[in-house]
Amino acid sequence: MQEGVRARKKRETRQAIIDAAIRLFGEKGFEATSIDELARAAGIGKGTIYGYFRTKLEIFFAFCEEQIDYSFSAVSTTHNSDAPLLEQLHTLFFSQFRFITANAEFGRQLVRELTFPSEANRNLSRDLDRRYLKTVQDILIAGKARGELHPDCDPLLATVHFYALYLLLISGWYSGYSTTHEDQSQALRALLQQALAGLGNGTLTQPLPPAVLEPIRALVATP
Amino acid sequence: MQEGVRARKKRETRQAIIDAAIRLFGEKGFEATSIDELARAAGIGKGTIYGYFRTKLEIFFAFCEEQIDYSFSAVSTTHNSDAPLLEQLHTLFFSQFRFITANAEFGRQLVRELTFPSEANRNLSRDLDRRYLKTVQDILIAGKARGELHPDCDPLLATVHFYALYLLLISGWYSGYSTTHEDQSQALRALLQQALAGLGNGTLTQPLPPAVLEPIRALVATP
DNA sequence: TTAAAAATTCGACCGTGGTCGGAATTCTAA
DNA sequence: TTAGAATTCCGACCACGGTCGAATTTTTAA
Numbered sequence: 001m002q003e004g005v006r007a008r009k010k011r012e013t014r015q016a017i018i019d020a021a022i023r024l025f026g027e028k029g030f031e032a033t034s035i036d037e038l039a040r041a042a043g044i045g046k047g048t049i050y051g052y053f054r055t056k057l058e059i060f061f062a063f064c065e066e067q068i069d070y071s072f073s074a075v076s077t078t079h080n081s082d083a084p085l086l087e088q089l090h091t092l093f094f095s096q097f098r099f100i101t102a103n104a105e106f107g108r109q110l111v112r113e114l115t116f117p118s119e120a121n122r123n124l125s126r127d128l129d130r131r132y133l134k135t136v137q138d139i140l141i142a143g144k145a146r147g148e149l150h151p152d153c154d155p156l157l158a159t160v161h162f163y164a165l166y167l168l169l170i171s172g173w174y175s176g177y178s179t180t181h182e183d184q185s186q187a188l189r190a191l192l193q194q195a196l197a198g199l200g201n202g203t204l205t206q207p208l209p210p211a212v213l214e215p216i217r218a219l220v221a222t223p
Numbered sequence: 224m225q226e227g228v229r230a231r232k233k234r235e236t237r238q239a240i241i242d243a244a245i246r247l248f249g250e251k252g253f254e255a256t257s258i259d260e261l262a263r264a265a266g267i268g269k270g271t272i273y274g275y276f277r278t279k280l281e282i283f284f285a286f287c288e289e290q291i292d293y294s295f296s297a298v299s300t301t302h303n304s305d306a307p308l309l310e311q312l313h314t315l316f317f318s319q320f321r322f323i324t325a326n327a328e329f330g331r332q333l334v335r336e337l338t339f340p341s342e343a344n345r346n347l348s349r350d351l352d353r354r355y356l357k358t359v360q361d362i363l364i365a366g367k368a369r370g371e372l373h374p375d376c377d378p379l380l381a382t383v384h385f386y387a388l389y390l391l392l393i394s395g396w397y398s399g400y401s402t403t404h405e406d407q408s409q410a411l412r413a414l415l416q417q418a419l420a421g422l423g424n425g426t427l428t429q430p431l432p433p434a435v436l437e438p439i440r441a442l443v444a445t446p
Numbered sequence: 447t448t449a450a451a452a453a454t455t456c457g458a459c460c461g462t463g464g465t466c467g468g469a470a471t472t473c474t475a476a
Numbered sequence: 477t478t479a480g481a482a483t484t485c486c487g488a489c490c491a492c493g494g495t496c497g498a499a500t501t502t503t504t505a506a
Contacts (some may be wrong), residue, residue, distance in 0.1 A: 004473075010484085035463060045486035056463065112335045115390075116397040125398060139450080153417075160391060161417055167338075167394065168387035174339040175348060194376075194384055195418065232454090232502095258493060268456035270495080314490065 014052050016042040019065045030060055031107055054120070057113060061124050064110055071099040072131060086144040086192050093166045093187055093192075097102060101173055111170055118144075133159055148196075165191045237275050244286045246444040252328050253283055277343070280336060284347050287333055294322040296352060308366040309415050315358060316389045316410055316415075324396055336392055355389075356382055371419075388414045 020041035022034040035056060039046045053059045075095050080088070100107040117125040140155040140162075149158065169188050178184050243264035247256040258279060262269040270399075276282045298318050303311070323330040340348040363378040372381065392411050401407050 009472095013484095034461080036461095039486090042371065047486045047488095048465095048484075050464070051484065054464095108339050108341065114337050115394045116331050116335050118331065122399055129398065156416055157413060160395075161388070161414060164387040164391035165384070165413070167390050168383060171338045172383075174346055175352065190380060191384060191387070194380055206359065234452095257491075260489095262456090270453080270456045270458095273494070274454065277494095348482095 001046060002124070013042070013048070016044070017049060017052055017059065018062050018066075021059050022066070025060070026061050029103070030109055031105060038179060057109070057121065058124070060109060061113075065097070068128065068131075071096065072135075074122065075135075077097075079141075081142060085139065085148045086189070086196065088139050088143070088184075089136070089162060089175075089192055090189055092139070093162075093169065094188055096132075096166070097169055097173070097188075098186065100170060107170075108174060111174075115167060132163065136162055162192070165195060231409065234273070236265070236267060238280065239267070239286050240272060240275055241289075241400060244282050245289070248283070248286050248329070252326070253332055271365065278306055280332070280344065281347075283332060284336075284344075286340070290350065291354075294319065295358075298358075304362075304365060308362065308371045309412070309419065311362050311366075312359070312385060312415055313408075315362070316385075316392065317411055319355075319389070320392055320396070320411075323393060327397075330393075331397060334397075338390060355386065355388055384418060385415070388418060 010143075011194055015176065017038065019036050021033075024038060024041055035049060036046050038059070040047050042049075049059070053062070075092055080091075083091075100111055114125045114128055137155055137159045140149060140158050141153060143149055144151075144153065144155055149155070168191070169184060172187065172188070173184060178187060238259065240366055243261050244256075247261060249262055258272060259269050261282070263271050265272075272282070276285070279408045301314065301318075303314075306314075315371055317413055336344055337348045337351055360378055363372060363381050367376065367378055369375075373376070388411070391414070392407060394399060395410065396407060401410065
């Protein structure tokens with residue numbers, strides 16, 4: 001059966017909304033773009049949007065997907081699966097970090113919803129979680145085969161552990177504990193190294209960069 | 224000089240708003256309580272609220288402070304500074320976790336704003352960060368003195384490391400990777416243990432509870 | 447005591463995200 | 477070809493968070 005007018009329009013309209021979103025969110029940001037504008041730009045009425053997306057945030061996620069696809073593919077091309085675990089994880093997390101924080105407000109919305117999703121968006125956020133976790137897990141499994149992980153170490157448990165450090169990296173950025181990417185890069189390396197070495201015993205860990213350390217030290221030192 | 228009518232009223236009005244917030248947020252939740260209602264309940268006009276708080280979220284934080292104070296004091300009373308690091312950290316993080324997630328929507332708003340604060344709320348979130356980090360650091364320093372941490376391990380770096388695991392615990396809850404407190408408790412213990420032992424080498428780590436592990440495993444296994 | 451100044455109150459008002467039901471369009475079947 | 481069923485469209489409408497300036501209350505100074 002031929003694709004009917006209805007199905008074609010539905011596809012086209014959906015794409016028109018996303019295209020408009022990419023343009024307007026990119027130009028003016030998420031908050032500053034109203035649903036009304038978006039509808040006008042897509043050449044449709046406001047109410048129509050809600051036949052395609054349940055919420056403004058959902059449009060935002062559709063907008064993200066394309067960018068995230070690009071981001072992931074960029075990582076996989078520069079990915080060297082023979083490098084040490086530390087380097088591979090650092091490359092992955094840091095390039096994702098750079099992508100997310102390229103636009104502050106954009107990244108904040110995204111990461112808030114991904115990390116602490118409302119029930120309506122759980123499935124959306126889970127899809128993205130999966131890609132991250134899978135990528136990390138693959139790296140870890142290969143690393144374990146090379147003997148870089150303890151034989152009894154569960155790769156999955158290790159995966160979520162590293163994922164936690166990645167979250168902290170982003171949180172630290174938004175909390176203002178460091179303001180340069182260079183510092184964040186070093187902080188990430190220090191945390192990864194520490195996780196691999198273990199806190200209880202093991203080899204010396206690399207220190208955090210002073211620019212990151214000092215604000216935190218000052219914070220903790222305040223009476 | 225006597226306290227003028229103005230100063231007294233200001234204090235009273237502020238307290239009236241917070242009291243109304245405690246009641247209404249507690250009864251109906253944050254989202255479902257409108258500023259207008261809040262103003263009526265406090266016996267003032269809507270506009271007046273904005274002479275005391277810049278934003279609805281700021282009222283929410285004022286509401287939180289009292290609860291968080293209570294939560295921290297509850298922890299400090301049950302705190303046993305001679306127990307092993309693992310136990311102390313578990314007690315601290317888990318009781319905070321329970322507090323935060325006692326009301327789902329309340330907790331989500333709070334933790335989103337604390338973890339990825341907007342610039343306007345950075346200082347607010349930093350104040351709360353401080354309390355957490357300080358508490359953790361004190362525990363770690365004492366633990367290090369007892370020889371539970373590697374001598375070269377920087378307590379501050381270790382502090383942020385553990386803090387990351389705490390964030391993950393909350394994130395996992397909101398993402399629905401586990402639905403019972405018991406599972407979360409075990410997951411936290413496993414993560415803490417793993418961090419202490421180190422991922423690269425060291426002793427066997429305790430597994431995550433299956434109820435937590437399985438959804439993640441399934442997620443990662445999906446094609 | 448009083449009048450000018452300063453601080454505070456408040457509700458009408460704005461733009462927003464999201465809803466809803468009737469109008470318009472497309473599909474189905476005879 | 478056509479009538480009626482099913483779907484899609486859309487802008488008036490709603491409640492909300494937040495603003496603003498006129499009106500009120502308190503302070504200050506003569």
